[in-house]
Amino acid sequence: MAAGGFWDGKRSAMTQNEQKEILLLAVESSCDETAAAVVANGRQVLSDVIASQIDTHTIYGGVVPEIASRQHVEQINFVIRQALAQAGRQLTEMDGIAVTCGPGLVGALLVGVSAAKALALATDLPLIGVHHIEGHISANYIEYPELTPPFLCLVVSGGHTNLALVRDYGICDIIGQTRDDAAGECFDKVARAIGLGYPGGPKIDRAAREGNPHAFEFPRTKVEGAEYDFSFSGLKSAVLNTLHQAQQNGQPVSVPDLAASFQWTAVEILTEHTVQAARALGVEQVALAGGVAANSALRQRLKSACEADGIRFYVPRPSLCTDNAAMIGAAGYYRFVRGERADMTLNAMPDLPLGDRERRYHANAGARG
Ligand code: KG4
Numbered sequence: 001m002a003a004g005g006f007w008d009g010k011r012s013a014m015t016q017n018e019q020k021e022i023l024l025l026a027v028e029s030s031c032d033e034t035a036a037a038v039v040a041n042g043r044q045v046l047s048d049v050i051a052s053q054i055d056t057h058t059i060y061g062g063v064v065p066e067i068a069s070r071q072h073v074e075q076i077n078f079v080i081r082q083a084l085a086q087a088g089r090q091l092t093e094m095d096g097i098a099v100t101c102g103p104g105l106v107g108a109l110l111v112g113v114s115a116a117k118a119l120a121l122a123t124d125l126p127l128i129g130v131h132h133i134e135g136h137i138s139a140n141y142i143e144y145p146e147l148t149p150p151f152l153c154l155v156v157s158g159g160h161t162n163l164a165l166v167r168d169y170g171i172c173d174i175i176g177q178t179r180d181d182a183a184g185e186c187f188d189k190v191a192r193a194i195g196l197g198y199p200g201g202p203k204i205d206r207a208a209r210e211g212n213p214h215a216f217e218f219p220r221t222k223v224e225g226a227e228y229d230f231s232f233s234g235l236k237s238a239v240l241n242t243l244h245q246a247q248q249n250g251q252p253v254s255v256p257d258l259a260a261s262f263q264w265t266a267v268e269i270l271t272e273h274t275v276q277a278a279r280a281l282g283v284e285q286v287a288l289a290g291g292v293a294a295n296s297a298l299r300q301r302l303k304s305a306c307e308a309d310g311i312r313f314y315v316p317r318p319s320l321c322t323d324n325a326a327m328i329g330a331a332g333y334y335r336f337v338r339g340e341r342a343d344m345t346l347n348a349m350p351d352l353p354l355g356d357r358e359r360r361y362h363a364n365a366g367a368r369g
């Protein structure tokens with residue numbers, strides 16, 4: 001595809017559409033939050049409703065996929081109705097329905113996708129399939145109305161750790177990714193091991209405030225030959241070994257010190273990779289996204305490292321970092337104005353890859369424009 005023609009067509013379509021207010025109903029159910037939102041023009045959130053399943057999964061120490069699916073089924077209609085009511089809008093006033101179609105837990109995704117398809121079929125509204133991680137990145141558009149691509153985005157969630165060069169709305173190149181555990185997964189596993197429980201990330205964040213980040217020295221693993229890739233399994237094992245050794249020697253170990261030292265190391269790894277990539281690519285803007293972007297230490301450290309290098313830094317408020325549907329409405333808007341539409345064959349895609357390939361071949365099979 002010739003780049004010039006593609007860009008030209010997209011820009012003119014966007015100019016026409018931007019003159020009118022475009023309202024999207026957005027639905028998200030990829031993991032353990034059932035969420036719906038109404039978003040105007042991709043940036044203005046008229047409502048943002050989230051039914052969290054944290055209390056249910058806490059008993060099991062982590063998300064149980066089958067229970068997550070069932071709870072989504074129980075909550076989805078209520079959450080969608082609430083989102084419309086809080087926005088003060090009718091379903092018939094919407095211009096389209098955007099839904100997360102992947103990646104995530106297949107049974108969880110299916111609930112949101114089925115609900116969105118049923119509503120689209122009943123109302124004849126356009127349906128837009130959205131990549132969950134593209135949603136996380138797009139939370140930054142809600143927080144910063146002035147932010148436009150290109151920028152480098154560090155996406156850190158429970159299932160993903162990516163350095164994405166966002167070239168345009170919904171179009172990015174992955175320049176770094178984790179080779180093993182995702183950053184959030186590492187926070188969750190370490191939290192469980194040191195007795196903090198689920199959900200691990202916020203609990204480590206809190207415990208670390210009382211601890212010494214230099215009490216223990218943990219490795220900052222580099223991936224040979226792939227300088228922007230991440231590896232967190234060595235860090236996780238080092239924390240576990242420290243804990244086991246102390247237990248075997250009958251020595252007490254300070255949980256706040258362990259949490260603080262682990263968090264400090266993880267934050268350093270993430271910051272170092274991001275700033276190095278930003279320098280090498282010559283980008284002027286860096287954004288942070290995903291559930292781990294709610295981490296207080298990461299927000300502060302990456303902000304000061306970027307600013308020291310003269311790079312503008314963006315991060316959404318914590319409630320827009322963790323899973324929500326407003327971010328799906330933001331990402332869906334830019335697909336909508338490009339004329340991308342999914343048809344009734346849209347399905348849950350648990351392993352949906354991020355990037356240009358996905359945009360053309362999967363999420364919106366019936367794409368136009
Ligand atoms: O994006 P998200 O809500 O769901 C996924 O798409 O995975 O991310 C959830 C992840 C979990 O691993 C959770 O522990 C982590 O984000 N998280 C945090 C914090 N809040 C949530 N990690 C570190 N510090 C936090 N404050």
Ligand code: ZN
Nearest residue numbers: 157291322323
């Ligand atoms: Zn997420």
